[in-house]
Amino acid sequence: MRALYQIAFLACILFSCGCSDSNPSPSDDDNVPPPSGTSSFDIITQELSNDLTIDIYVPRVENASGKYPIIYFNDGDVFKGAIASLTSYKFEASSGIEPFIMVGISAAGHRYGRYIPYNDQWIKENWSDYSPGSINYTQRLINEVIPKVEEDYPVDTKRRAIFGFSLSGLYAAWAGINYPEVFSFSASMSPSFWVADYAIFDEPRELSNTRFYFDIGTKEWNYYVPMIESLENLGFRYGKDIFYYEVPGGIHAESDWASRLHIPLGLFLNGTPEEVEGYEIIKECIPSQSTAGLVFQRLNPIVTFTNGIRYSLSTSASFQVVSGDGVVLEDGRFDTKGGSMTVEVSHGNWSEHISLNNCNN
Template sequence: MNLVRFLVSFALLAGAPAAAQTSDQSAEALQPVHVSAGRIVDLGIVQSRYADPRRVVVWLPSGYKPDGPRYSVLYMHDGQNLFDKATAGYGMEWEIDEHLDPLIRQKEVRPTIVIGIWNTPKRLREYVPSKAFAHLPRQYMDRVRGLYSGDPLSDGYLKFIVDELRPMIAQRFHVKTDRANTAIMGSSMGGLISLYAIDEYPDVFGAAGMMSTHWPLFLPTNGRKAITDQEYEVVSAAFESYLRPSLPDPKRHRLYFDHGSETLDAIYARYQARVDAVVAARGYRLNKNWLTRNFPGQAHNELSWASRVDIPLKFLLPPEKLPVSR
């Protein structure tokens, strides 16, 4: 493996797929997902007209009842890393069940189920925003294609979530389907596709969480040498050109961004500052409908994301306000 390929693998630690899965596998043949709180409903390998088949699991909190109140829905990428170290690509998990179940019981987060969407070997192509990619100069498009092994597949991946998976969830589980109760979240490249989702489907998603977002697209190509200023400028300009007309209405949406300061997260701050300026110009207000946070000492891995995941969960899915009686 050459150095660039190695660095790509390191950059996308959170996305390492579990063992390759084929479309003819049955749910019984798949490694079970164990949780400490709530329970898992395994949908097995889900087929799609728009994207490659992949495993999907649904986490139901301890208070969920099929005949009880309807729950909000949080869609999360890299589903193999969310609940169980045994299925996670690098033996670290987000601990979503351990964090979200008590937050719901303590009424710090509205009752919510989580849809864990496994990635595939085409993860990079499925998670890079196609319309942002289109703003890159041709030579940089070619570089991304070389690193990611082809053109972006993100539009098809989102159509799978919105047009196929979402109706399946609504039919099978007792959930709310309105925008205000539908959120999406991910880390690294999963942060990019979460932002792309709320931009492209603002009537579907009311909130999006982007943790340790991998804005650079490229990676240092000489050991610890930083991304070049030219690479930084080209990629930042491409995201700015896409986001300015595409960010959803701040009156009806919430955005959460963060990054650490160690490993790959060390190169994200200046990219995030450029994005934050676009978000502010769109009319988002800090601590109201937008959070952007820096966590010194935290790295680019599930251990770090798990340590702070309560923050986006509480911000993106706050308890619903009860109507005022008259």
């Protein structure tokens, strides 16, 4: 199934994604200003070494429990705008958001060596030579960053998250899988799962208490659904331990990440959402970035909860052709066989019909 959907990013698109050490900025949105209003955090910058600087975002109110959940952000120097989108949270009781600490960790021009766990010849030939250094970087987090922060601030060590975007999103998933004793939650936004022929899909080896969120925009699309299957095969539960959001129209840009950062934040702080606000079904016609004229046809059912959390039901919804000639696979891929069809999409007590034609009709 994976081979059917592997698409290589065009070099021009990749370089604009901020994956280069020489130009780490993900897009023209790298200077996104923080939202209006007074920040609810004080920001403390500390240089731990010549190539390791951290910004600590400390809330100005105390957590009722006396200890704060904490988020470690990779690419803290590159994605300050996205991180700043969280600083406008107000911690009134009505907000439902408890005070938390954030730590932005600078990439310092070492994105390849820190965030890529695997050898990828394409990257070496087209971007820059590097040596996979994710293990070494993680040891520096464990031995330098985490002790420094958590000695100075009261942290709930059972609620420690790792967040990342693009290449650092790949690292966030890898770290969540390989260091579950360190990170209880992993959030990967537009992660570069394609690195080394999707080697990350083969990483999960055992069940743990870590929970995973990852997403991808349809305008930057790669087929990441197999990551769900890899985790489920070990006993992780979709909608409980795994959350995937296929973002309609989403692009590889800081402004997009900032606009949906509340989703993994809410999942980390509040756990599994319970009260459903509604469902929608998105018909996706996703053009291949490598093969002219090739379009990937998908149904993307999305559930939204009253607290604003939303994610796709790519593998947990049911699809049934009720009229017409065609087929819908269990992950939402469809083919109307050149005609039209009506499909019933259902999940739990919800069901809805959608009429479909092929994207090129």
